[in-house]
Amino acid sequence: MMVGGDICNKLWVVLGLRKLSGGFSGNIGHDPHIMYTLSAIQVLALFDKIDVLDIDKISNYIVGLQNEDGSFSGDMWGEVDTRFSYIAISSLALLRQLDKIDMEKAVQYILSCKNVDGGFGCTPGAESHAGQIFCCVGALAITGSLHHVDKDLLGWWLCERQVKSGGLNGRPEKLPDDRENGGISDRPEDAVDVFHTYFGVAGLSLLEYPGLIPIDPAYALPVNVVNRIIFKK
Template sequence: MSSPFRKATSMGELEVEKHANYILSVEKKKDDFESVVMEHLRINGAYWGLTTLDLLGKIDEVNSEEVVSWVMKCQHESDIAGLQNDDGSFSGDMWGEVDTRFSYIAICSLALLHHLNKINVDKAVKYIVSCKNLDGGFGCTPGAESHAGQIFCCVGALAITGSLHHIDKNLLGWWLCERQVKSGGLNGRPEKLPDVCYSWWVLSSLIIIDRVHWIDKEKLVKYILDCQDKEKGGISDRPDDAVDVFHTYFGVAGLSLLEYPGLKAIDPAYALPVDVVNRIFFGR
């Protein structure tokens, strides 16, 4: 994929140092009120923040031993494989909610752990395919509306399992490229406002199915850069909104997919830096 961002300066610059400092400052506030009430998302926040720092080339500023120790304390005694249902779907936890997000999480996690053999992959794929719609997209369950976030989960899971032949790439590609609006940003469904997070959900899927050339990449990178807080760091969903770690990660990850200068490459299926994925699967 050729990079359209050789004129990055004319579109603005990614505030690398400020974004890294923003992520690090959020970690230091883990005991304030906002962090306490959002504690159920802290493991997600760690992933968003750490991956952002790695893509920015700033991961060495984190105490890795401290992070690993904390993550291990979050481990639950149940095994992922035990959450697969008879129809191939996955529940999110013991309470039984079924969603293709959980199919992706299970397949991605077990692949990274080299334990995909612990589940019935054929059934898992069959369930995901049953969530495909007439517009080429995918929903959270069979018959549910197509949504860019769910499409990433399904396309990513099918990519990891070598099952992309189940996708109508042209039909899905058109649905995804039509998510780009006048500002250059992407939305998750027709007639919705653009949101920086879809710079990941839509873009990664387009790359996996080899249809990313169907969108205007320069306009998208400008939209992401316009959502930066250039004074304090961080990226928001839309220009001039409040920043958060979630959108900072997806903004930086989107720019990485678009080969923005100076960022590490990210794998569109595993949502991890390419060098991390290579170490896991190839030891290099």
């Protein structure tokens, strides 16, 4: 358990990655990226410290990454991916600034990435992948647009991701990975890392594993944190 000084040190590390643009980088000397910006917001949300942020500056940085078709770029170099749509929507929701983007276009772009199998890809026409599905369904949930999802068709596609070992893969004919099945390393006998540990613990929480606090599946944050920020409970 972290004590006061440890928390302050962690927060200063995060805040030290702020850039003049309003975004955050992944490390010292790196360029800002929307992905690391959400990570910074999430860390501060966990410790109830969002108020230390320049919310207008950060939200304007994110808004500036929305493209004419409603998609979002990850950074100034212009790569487009539905992951970035989710990240933008989740970030702005946590900052209570969702009204700053063109929500209708953002939702329509995500829907343009839906496939005939019920899943979603990273761009229109790209194959369905569980990671992209999480991002797209999460973004649609946050924006109140889940009615656009064919739940039965998508649910069947996701069920088919389970392999004989009990794990789940991200797409057909691939090996299982704990980002989809709730493990701690990516696969049995592989090395444990923080990245997969997060997904493992989150997966176990969603499966109501004893001793874990509930996690909100749309925001990938503890329910009590989401309730405090989004619903003011």
